[in-house]
Amino acid sequence: MEQNKIPQATAKRLPLYYRFLNNLNQQGKKRVSSKELSDAVKVDSATIRRDFSYFGALGKKGYGYNVEYLLGFFRSTLDQHEVTEVALIGVGNLGTAFLHYNFMKNNNIRITTAFDADTEKVGTDIGGVPVYDIRDLEEKLEDIKVAILTVPAVEAQVIADKLVEKGISGILNFTPARISVPKHIRVHHIDLAVELQALVYFLKHYSLDNPE
Amino acid sequence: MEQNKIPQATAKRLPLYYRFLNNLNQQGKKRVSSKELSDAVKVDSATIRRDFSYFGALGKKGYGYNVEYLLGFFRSTLDQHEVTEVALIGVGNLGTAFLHYNFMKNNNIRITTAFDADTEKVGTDIGGVPVYDIRDLEEKLEDIKVAILTVPAVEAQVIADKLVEKGISGILNFTPARISVPKHIRVHHIDLAVELQALVYFLKHYSLDNPE
DNA sequence: AATAAGTCGTGATATTTTTCACAATTCAGT
DNA sequence: ACTGAATTGTGAAAAATATCACGACTTATT
Ligand SMILES: NC(=O)c1ccc[n+]([C@@H]2O[C@H](COP(=O)([O-])OP(=O)(O)OC[C@H]3O[C@@H](n4cnc5c(N)ncnc54)[C@H](O)[C@@H]3O)[C@@H](O)[C@H]2O)c1
Ligand SMILES: NC(=O)c1ccc[n+]([C@@H]2O[C@H](COP(=O)([O-])OP(=O)(O)OC[C@H]3O[C@@H](n4cnc5c(N)ncnc54)[C@H](O)[C@@H]3O)[C@@H](O)[C@H]2O)c1
Numbered sequence: 001m002e003q004n005k006i007p008q009a010t011a012k013r014l015p016l017y018y019r020f021l022n023n024l025n026q027q028g029k030k031r032v033s034s035k036e037l038s039d040a041v042k043v044d045s046a047t048i049r050r051d052f053s054y055f056g057a058l059g060k061k062g063y064g065y066n067v068e069y070l071l072g073f074f075r076s077t078l079d080q081h082e083v084t085e086v087a088l089i090g091v092g093n094l095g096t097a098f099l100h101y102n103f104m105k106n107n108n109i110r111i112t113t114a115f116d117a118d119t120e121k122v123g124t125d126i127g128g129v130p131v132y133d134i135r136d137l138e139e140k141l142e143d144i145k146v147a148i149l150t151v152p153a154v155e156a157q158v159i160a161d162k163l164v165e166k167g168i169s170g171i172l173n174f175t176p177a178r179i180s181v182p183k184h185i186r187v188h189h190i191d192l193a194v195e196l197q198a199l200v201y202f203l204k205h206y207s208l209d210n211p212e
Numbered sequence: 213m214e215q216n217k218i219p220q221a222t223a224k225r226l227p228l229y230y231r232f233l234n235n236l237n238q239q240g241k242k243r244v245s246s247k248e249l250s251d252a253v254k255v256d257s258a259t260i261r262r263d264f265s266y267f268g269a270l271g272k273k274g275y276g277y278n279v280e281y282l283l284g285f286f287r288s289t290l291d292q293h294e295v296t297e298v299a300l301i302g303v304g305n306l307g308t309a310f311l312h313y314n315f316m317k318n319n320n321i322r323i324t325t326a327f328d329a330d331t332e333k334v335g336t337d338i339g340g341v342p343v344y345d346i347r348d349l350e351e352k353l354e355d356i357k358v359a360i361l362t363v364p365a366v367e368a369q370v371i372a373d374k375l376v377e378k379g380i381s382g383i384l385n386f387t388p389a390r391i392s393v394p395k396h397i398r399v400h401h402i403d404l405a406v407e408l409q410a411l412v413y414f415l416k417h418y419s420l421d422n423p424e
Numbered sequence: 425a426a427t428a429a430g431t432c433g434t435g436a437t438a439t440t441t442t443t444c445a446c447a448a449t450t451c452a453g454t
Numbered sequence: 455a456c457t458g459a460a461t462t463g464t465g466a467a468a469a470a471t472a473t474c475a476c477g478a479c480t481t482a483t484t
Contacts, residue, residue, distance in 0.1 A: 006417070007440070007441070008414075008440085008441095009440075009441055009442085010441090011410060011413055011414060011417070011418075012406075012410045014409075014410070014413060015405070015406040015409035015410055015413070016403070016406050018409070019388060019405075019406070033460080033461060033462090034461075034462075035460095035461080040390060041390050042390045042392075044442070044443070045461095046442075046443055046444070046445095047441085047442060047443075049461090049462065049463065049464085050441090050442080050443090050463085050464080052462095052463090053462090053463055053464070057462080057463070058462095059461080059462055059463080060449080060450065060451095060461085060462070061447095061448060061449040061450060061460090061461055061462040061463075062448085062449050062450030062451060062459085062460055062461050062462070063449085063450055063451070063460080063461065063462080064450095064460085064461060064462080065462090077413075078409060078412075078413055079412070079413075079416060084412050086408070093308070093309035093312045093313055094309045094313070096305070096309070097305035097306045097308070097309040098404075100305045101305055101306070103404075103405045103408060105388070105405070106405075107405055107408075107409055109405075109408055109409060109412060145415065146408075146411065146412060146415065148408075169415045169419065170411050170412070170414070170415045172407060172408060172411055176231060176317070178252060178253050178254045180254075184419070186411065186414055186415060186418075186419075188407060188410070188411050190402065190404070190407055191228070192310075192315075192402070193227070193231075193315045193317070193318075193319055193321075194224075194227040194228050194231070195384060195400060195402055196298070196315060196319075196321055196358075196360075196384060197226075197227035197230070197290060197319055197321060198223060198224045198226070198227055198400070199358065199382050199384055199398065199400050200290075200291070200296050200321060200358060200382070201223055201226060201227070201289075201290055201291075202220075202223060202382070202398055203357065203358065203381045203382045203398060204291060205218070205223070206223075206398075207381065207396070207398075219470070219471070220470085220471095221470075221471055221472085222471090245430080245431060245432090246431075246432075247430095247431080256472070256473070257431095258472075258473055258474070258475095259471085259472060259473075261431090261432065261433065261434085262433085262434080262471095262472080262473090264432095264433090265432090265433055265434070269432080269433070270432095271431080271432055271433080272431080272432070272479080272480065272481095273430090273431055273432040273433075273477095273478060273479040273480060274429085274430055274431050274432070274478085274479050274480030274481060275430085275431065275432080275479090275480055275481070276430085276431060276432080276480095277432090
């Protein structure tokens with residue numbers, strides 16, 4: 001694997017850097033320092049320099065970073081020159097919101113195919129994305145490698161199994177179910193209820209200052 | 213602060229444990245081992261035991277943990293015996309989805325008040341939650357301490373400032389904007405586009421196995 | 425009562441992540 | 455050309471997190 005030495009914590013921040021570099025570029029800014037970037041993304045400037053350093057010396061001492069160069073570098077690092085197609089399973093409250101939004105800004109990831117079990121939804125287009133019957137997953141998924149899972153929790157494992165069988169590589173799971181998959185498949189859980197509860201917990205138990 | 217020694221990483225997992233204990237309890241299970249819990253929540257069993265140990269000896273050697281006892285313990289630790297009221301700002305795609313869902317399952321957090329700037333939305337009820345005019349924030353926020361922010365990114369900082377002025381303690385920010393707040397106020401960012409891009413990055417660069 | 429199987433709590437260790445702090449370099453102004 | 459202010463890249467240290475591995479204890483069984 002190309003760059004297996006990049007720490008996970010760093011990798012998770014890359015899209016954030018990329019987005020802010022895009023903003024700066026659109027504003028016509030030519031150079032940026034780790035300090036400025038730090039103010040914008042709320043990550044310590046030393047951490048930013050360290051993160052960048054894993055990819056080599058991208059900046060110039062005493063000067064900072066060239067916005068256009070850095071943007072180009074991250075564009076290719078994040079494979080933003082090509083569109084990544086994503087499938088969405090479960091066109092309910094959350095799924096519909098995602099379809100309307102479709103991550104259009106500043107990145108090249110698109111939901112191109114959606115699935116649902118509800119016959120009222122199957123056959124419609126939402127935000128320009130066709131909704132297929134979940135029973136046609138086999139046929140319509142084609143070679144999409146990433147899926148967003150927004151079905152009811154009880155359905156999550158069954159659907160995950162089908163996705164795995166069909167050759168998916170990664171799943172962004174919004175259901176509260178902790179799904180089991182073979183270990184070569186990557187699952188990221190985004191558990192909104194947990195996030196909210198955790199925030200409330202922090203407020204009650206850590207309220208003096210705001211670490212993290 | 214009561215229990216400031218609990219590591220942040222542990223604190224973030226507490227709601228997850230709580231939810232699974234609730235599930236087990238509803239299934240009528242009386243005891244559970246760190247190993248079983250580990251399989252369910254996909255957290256190493258040693259990590260679970262360590263997490264629990266910060267709160268004292270909650271289990272019995274050779275036996276495991278008593279589900280009812282543990283559940284009760286976490287219920288009070290997470291202040292689940294009382295309802296936490298939350299406000300939502302921005303009743304758009306995402307905000308509407310949250311209002312319909314409203315985190316009803318297994319926890320005691322409720323969105324009770326929503327705000328929007330759109331006159332078509334103001335005055336309506338969504339999922340039983342009244343939507344007020346953002347200009348009435350001052351008057352209607354009352355003593356709610358937690359807000360969910362689902363407005364357009366450009367509005368995020370302005371709204372955050374208003375919330376701070378009104379005495380908010382915590383903000384769950386779904387906008388891509390990295391907002392600035394006084395340091396005694398806690399902001400958790402949930403950045404869905406970043407999560408998706410990070411997942412895609414991991415797939416391309418770490419695909420051999422599935423760490424974390 | 426003795427034995428075996430199971431499980432916790434935790435000291436010790438390993439790994440990961442963040443932060444400090446400074447020599448080296450760049451740039452702008454004179 | 456020189457000076458001073460700015461800023462990187464990184465070794466070293468610190469902090470946070472995760473994991474190993476085992477003694478101590480519990481329960482069930484014979
Ligand atoms: N909406 C939220 O704010 C929110 C917040 C946190 C977590 N979640 C979680 O996200 C998931 C989706 O939530 P939601 O509010 O959108 O639910 P929802 O009930 O509105 O949507 C679920 C959708 O999945 C479809 N579906 C059901 N079974 C299916 C199957 N076998 N194959 C394909 N599609 C199927 C349903 O027809 C429906 O359209 C749930 O697991 C929920 O717990 C939602
Ligand atoms: N929808 C998604 O799937 C998604 C995904 C990732 C991030 N986001 C982010 O979440 C935020 C909301 O997204 P969305 O799709 O729901 O947008 P949206 O445009 O559907 O909703 C925004 C809502 O905020 C209201 N609003 C605008 N200005 C306001 C103000 N000053 N005060 C109060 N309300 C105001 C609008 O009337 C609208 O109802 C955006 O910042 C977006 O970038 C959304």
